[in-house]
Amino acid sequence: MKKSFLWAALVALTLVSCDKDNDDNNNNNPPADTTGKLILEFEHHWDSKSATIPQTNTFTNNNGESIEFTTLRYYVSNIELTDSEGNIWKEEESYHLLSLGTNPVLEIELDKVPTANYVGMRYMIGVDSLRNVSGAQTGALDPANTMFWTWNSGYIFLKAEGVETNSQTNFAYHIGGFRNGNKTNALQEISYNFAPSQAEVKPSATPVVHQMVNLNHLFDGGTITLGVLANPNVVMPGPMAVNISRNYATMFQLDHVHN
Amino acid sequence: MPLAKYRAFVWIGLLVGLSIRCSKDITEERNAPLAFYQPSHFPPAHYQFQGNAQTEGITEIGRRLFFDPVLSRDSSISCENCHVPISGFSDPSHPFSHGVDQNFGSRNSPALSNLAWYSSFMWDGGVTHIETMSTAPITNPLEMDLALSEAVLRLNRSPYYSSAFASHFGVNEIQSQHMLKALAQFMASMISSQSRYDAWMKGNENALNAQEKEGLILFQTHCAQCHAEPLTTDFSFKNNGLTALTEDEGRGHITTLAADLGKFKVPSLRNVEKTLPYMHNASMASLEEVIEHYSSGIQAHPNLDPSLPVGGFQFSNNEKQALVAFLKSLTDDAYLQDKRLQNPW
Numbered sequence: 001m002k003k004s005f006l007w008a009a010l011v012a013l014t015l016v017s018c019d020k021d022n023d024d025n026n027n028n029n030p031p032a033d034t035t036g037k038l039i040l041e042f043e044h045h046w047d048s049k050s051a052t053i054p055q056t057n058t059f060t061n062n063n064g065e066s067i068e069f070t071t072l073r074y075y076v077s078n079i080e081l082t083d084s085e086g087n088i089w090k091e092e093e094s095y096h097l098l099s100l101g102t103n104p105v106l107e108i109e110l111d112k113v114p115t116a117n118y119v120g121m122r123y124m125i126g127v128d129s130l131r132n133v134s135g136a137q138t139g140a141l142d143p144a145n146t147m148f149w150t151w152n153s154g155y156i157f158l159k160a161e162g163v164e165t166n167s168q169t170n171f172a173y174h175i176g177g178f179r180n181g182n183k184t185n186a187l188q189e190i191s192y193n194f195a196p197s198q199a200e201v202k203p204s205a206t207p208v209v210h211q212m213v214n215l216n217h218l219f220d221g222g223t224i225t226l227g228v229l230a231n232p233n234v235v236m237p238g239p240m241a242v243n244i245s246r247n248y249a250t251m252f253q254l255d256h257v258h259n
Numbered sequence: 260m261p262l263a264k265y266r267a268f269v270w271i272g273l274l275v276g277l278s279i280r281c282s283k284d285i286t287e288e289r290n291a292p293l294a295f296y297q298p299s300h301f302p303p304a305h306y307q308f309q310g311n312a313q314t315e316g317i318t319e320i321g322r323r324l325f326f327d328p329v330l331s332r333d334s335s336i337s338c339e340n341c342h343v344p345i346s347g348f349s350d351p352s353h354p355f356s357h358g359v360d361q362n363f364g365s366r367n368s369p370a371l372s373n374l375a376w377y378s379s380f381m382w383d384g385g386v387t388h389i390e391t392m393s394t395a396p397i398t399n400p401l402e403m404d405l406a407l408s409e410a411v412l413r414l415n416r417s418p419y420y421s422s423a424f425a426s427h428f429g430v431n432e433i434q435s436q437h438m439l440k441a442l443a444q445f446m447a448s449m450i451s452s453q454s455r456y457d458a459w460m461k462g463n464e465n466a467l468n469a470q471e472k473e474g475l476i477l478f479q480t481h482c483a484q485c486h487a488e489p490l491t492t493d494f495s496f497k498n499n500g501l502t503a504l505t506e507d508e509g510r511g512h513i514t515t516l517a518a519d520l521g522k523f524k525v526p527s528l529r530n531v532e533k534t535l536p537y538m539h540n541a542s543m544a545s546l547e548e549v550i551e552h553y554s555s556g557i558q559a560h561p562n563l564d565p566s567l568p569v570g571g572f573q574f575s576n577n578e579k580q581a582l583v584a585f586l587k588s589l590t591d592d593a594y595l596q597d598k599r600l601q602n603p604w
Contacts, residue, residue: 132387133387134388135309135310135311135388135389135443136311136388136435138434138435138436142436143435143439144406146407146408148391150391150399151381151385151386151399152386153385153386154387179514184515237515
């Protein structure tokens with residue numbers, strides 16, 4: 001047994017070194033001089049006020065409730081870029097967990113993006129259903145990040161917690177759900193057309209796609225008007241979670257692309 | 260970890276895994292190293308160790324974790340507290356499972372075996388993968404009440420675990436994924452396939468006596484559409500008429516569908532003689548009571564399965580005894596006493 005293990009290790013090592021040589025010619029990893037980077041910026045705000053945690057401004061929702069966030073975290077996944085020829089580039093292992101802190105602007109850096117002029121992009125807020133049922137994950141999807149429901153397997157797509165300060169009512173919105181089609185599927189797609197701009201990715205230049213994320217839309221985003229007093233806790237998949245996810249999908253607005 | 264390095268471990272894992280599996284396919288030897296095997300009379304397993312190639316070392320880490328109270332907040336209980344090997348890995352002493360601070364859960368602790376064949380876990384099927392299964396008891400405030408980040412921190416501080424994970428996963432830092440995969444390898448190796456019923460399945464006519472065979476025929480007629488042979492479950496969600504009203508939403512809690520209210524996963528009946536009390540709500544203390552339920556106690560729940568008659572099947576005394584006798588032939592002593600499935604500490 002011991003010996004065969006050593007042999008296995010040896011064989012495996014040889015395989016790895018072959019693997020490494022091949023890597024440079026691999027299509028998924030084009031040589032560095034034909035790729036560049038692209039940065040996604042998410043600037044959080046509440047209408048005209050900048051949003052951070054801890055909060056420095058007071059936010060009032062359309063129910064007249066005063067909202068103070070203590071947690072805002074969400075998954076951005078399955079990022080795709082479309083270039084001017086119509087080619088689609090998909091980021092590999094595209095799962096990012098954004099967590100709002102003292103800087104209102106959060107960033108995702110896309111690496112090894114093929115040189116091209118990009119005219120649009122799309123991504124998901126949440127985690128696709130396949131990954132929800134694929135076993136123990138790591139990185140952004142590590143269940144230790146506490147964005148995973150253990151008793152009803154699945155990722156929490158967006159977690160917003162805080163307090164309504166007039167009444168001192170705590171709120172917890174843990175939004176997710178990928179089962180049963182529309183009834184509990186809270187996965188939301190965000191897509192942008194950059195026109196008239198383009199994001200010009202090349203080895204020497206890193207374009208930035210700047211988005212504004214208006215947290216007021218979590219409470220009032222066109223689907224429902226959410227009130228903390230009426231609904232302080234939405235912490236499992238279901239129709240209410242779907243409504244809130246439709247609300248927050250409208251938080252994300254393309255502001256500008258700069259090259 | 261760089262991808263190339265990761266691949267190396269996957270390869271080693273695969274090769275080692277293959278060599279283990281080759282030798283295990285043919286034998287159910289209880290003194291060979293513990294590993295998954297595919298009994299010839301079982302359907303193919305649901306869990307295929309994808310991305311988690313089985314090795315002897317990782318399976319052993321999983322076993323250690325299963326029996327280690329380090330995974331509970333106050334280091335007082337391990338998985339074994341509610342899943343006792345000699346009781347078919349169920350909890351004989353508490354109708355409702357018993358967690359840290361003497362907290363009580365609200366459901367009966369189920370027996371564990373043949374978990375590699377499960378397509379979902381828990382009475383309501385809320386957990387969808389054997390690798391994420393353990394996150395539920397570890398983090399549940401009524402059970403072990405430990406944050407996964409804290410569990411991982413403890414393992415990284417432990418000399419045994421840090422060196423075991425380093426040599427078998429090749430990682431310097433243990434992540435929750437490694438812990439969960441190790442537990443999955445152990446759980447997927449808990450295979451009960453050597454009861455007298457199995458011997459009969461495999462062609463030994465004398466393995467069951469006349470009464471047990473009579474019970475088997477009754478079972479095939481009235482029970483096996485849910486408790487499907489040979490695993491004794493089809494893993495579907497059904498209501499079997501325990502109560503007329505919904506007291507626990509069951510499957511409906513997961514799907515949010517009214518048609519699923521009060522439905523529970525059809526439990527495996529392997530080693531059922533040893534896994535009392537019975538049902539999700541632990542409402543029955545003996546097999547005789549269970550059979551009496553199916554004979555005369557089936558309640559008209561709105562989601563009662565149509566194959567079960569309200570009021571029960573009205574079995575004769577002989578039939579009841581035969582059914583109980585058959586259920587006892589599912590006891591697999593080799594499994595219940597398998598040293599490799601017991602506390603290694």
